[in-house]
Amino acid sequence: MTQQQTQPGGRDERVGVVIPAFREAAVIGPVVRAVGRVYPFVIVVDDASPDATGDVALEAGAVVLRHLINRGQGAALRTGIEYALRAGATALVTFDADGQHRVEDIAPLLQALREGNDVALGSRFLEHAAAVPLGRRLVLRLAVVFTRLASGITVSDTHNGLRAFTAGAARVISIRQDRMAHASEILDEIARHRLRYREVPCRVEYTEYSRAKGQRSSAALRIALDFLLGKWER
Amino acid sequence: MHPIQFVLVLFSLFATSRVIPRIRSRSIRPVEGLVWIGVWASVAAVAVVPAAAQWVANLAGVGRGADFVVYVTLAVLVYAAFRVRITIRGLERQITELVRALALERARHPHR
Numbered sequence: 252m253t254q255q256q257t258q259p260g261g262r263d264e265r266v267g268v269v270i271p272a273f274r275e276a277a278v279i280g281p282v283v284r285a286v287g288r289v290y291p292f293v294i295v296v297d298d299a300s301p302d303a304t305g306d307v308a309l310e311a312g313a314v315v316l317r318h319l320i321n322r323g324q325g326a327a328l329r330t331g332i333e334y335a336l337r338a339g340a341t342a343l344v345t346f347d348a349d350g351q352h353r354v355e356d357i358a359p360l361l362q363a364l365r366e367g368n369d370v371a372l373g374s375r376f377l378e379h380a381a382a383v384p385l386g387r388r389l390v391l392r393l394a395v396v397f398t399r400l401a402s403g404i405t406v407s408d409t410h411n412g413l414r415a416f417t418a419g420a421a422r423v424i425s426i427r428q429d430r431m432a433h434a435s436e437i438l439d440e441i442a443r444h445r446l447r448y449r450e451v452p453c454r455v456e457y458t459e460y461s462r463a464k465g466q467r468s469s470a471a472l473r474i475a476l477d478f479l480l481g482k483w484e485r
Numbered sequence: 486m487h488p489i490q491f492v493l494v495l496f497s498l499f500a501t502s503r504v505i506p507r508i509r510s511r512s513i514r515p516v517e518g519l520v521w522i523g524v525w526a527s528v529a530a531v532a533v534v535p536a537a538a539q540w541v542a543n544l545a546g547v548g549r550g551a552d553f554v555v556y557v558t559l560a561v562l563v564y565a566a567f568r569v570r571i572t573i574r575g576l577e578r579q580i581t582e583l584v585r586a587l588a589l590e591r592a593r594h595p596h597r
Contacts, residue, residue, distance in 0.1 A: 296588070305593070309593050309595055310595075311595075312595045313595060314592055314593065314594055314595065315592070315593045316588040316589060316591075316592050316593075317588055317591065317593075318584045318585070318588050319584055319587055319588070320580065320584050322580070322581045322584055322585075326581045326584070326585065329585070330585045330588050330589065333585070333589065334589055334592060337589075427578070429577065429578075429581050484574070
């Protein structure tokens with residue numbers, strides 16, 4: 252393939268949007284349809300949901316991969332990324348299934364890739380910090396310090412599921428953490444492979460549904476320990 | 486002989502009898518089997534001759550034979566727990582790889 256064909260923005264740019272999902276039958280349909288209107292290649296990874304998440308996503312127009320046993324968001328992301336790469340995606344976007352992310356925030360990420368970055372990371376704190384609940388914001392600030400110490404990379408938002416990678420970056424980033432520590436691991440991989448990255452502002456829309464489903468701030472310590480143990484095992 | 490000595494010797498013989506068939510059937514490697522037989526032989530030896538533990542404890546600078554046995558057992562158990570954790574993590578990774586392979590093979594495509 253020519254340089255133009257393998258880089259986003261080329262004639263043959265093919266954007267794959269990977270959405271890991273667990274028990275999201277209530278909202279996955281509208282999310283997939285909204286994304287699919289702009290980026291038709293949507294891949295939903297159903298992480299052994301006990302509800303109809305996979306069927307609803309399929310009906311809405313996504314390619315659906317199903318984990319027979321629940322393995323975690325990190326594992327689901329990696330499954331979706333592998334599928335997208337095999338299918339010839341030139342750029343990959345990771346997007347949350349719970350409706351917190353906005354489709355219009357994807358375009359600036361892809362633009363950052365076209366400008367020569369390997370990775371574009373969505374950040375809630377570049378422009379819209381006020382929208383984040385205070386308790387969550389404090390934990391995320393601590394996570395920023397932790398990431399700087401553990402991985403040597405400085406970002407303003409360490410746990411945002413909205414990201415974009417070139418196919419090349421997606422191939423070298425190795426996600427071994429099955430559960431929530433994958434977010435820290437991705438940042439660590441960016442630093443380890445010296446990938447060019449840029450943070451791009453995004454807005455996260457917290458609803459009653461997404462807050463009820465979201466990670467508790469108390470899980471932060473467990474995530475940090477999982478990440479450190481995984482880093483040591485490398 | 487005190488009852489506890491008798492019980493410990495009997496249990497060591499029983500445990501050793503469980504190890505030997507596993508060496509024969511190759512469920513465990515011969516070296517590993519010999520290590521386990523050595524462990525149970527040591528348990529029986531200390532049970533029959535408690536002074537042996539005291540002698541080793543003195544060598545190691547520990548006051549009482551029983552304390553020495555406890556320290557060594559604790560260290561071994563902590564290491565064993567660590568090894569079990571590593572094994573479990575390896576198994577988790579294998580399960581994920583298997584689940585992923587099946588998911589990729591059985592991808593469902595939307596009707597358009």
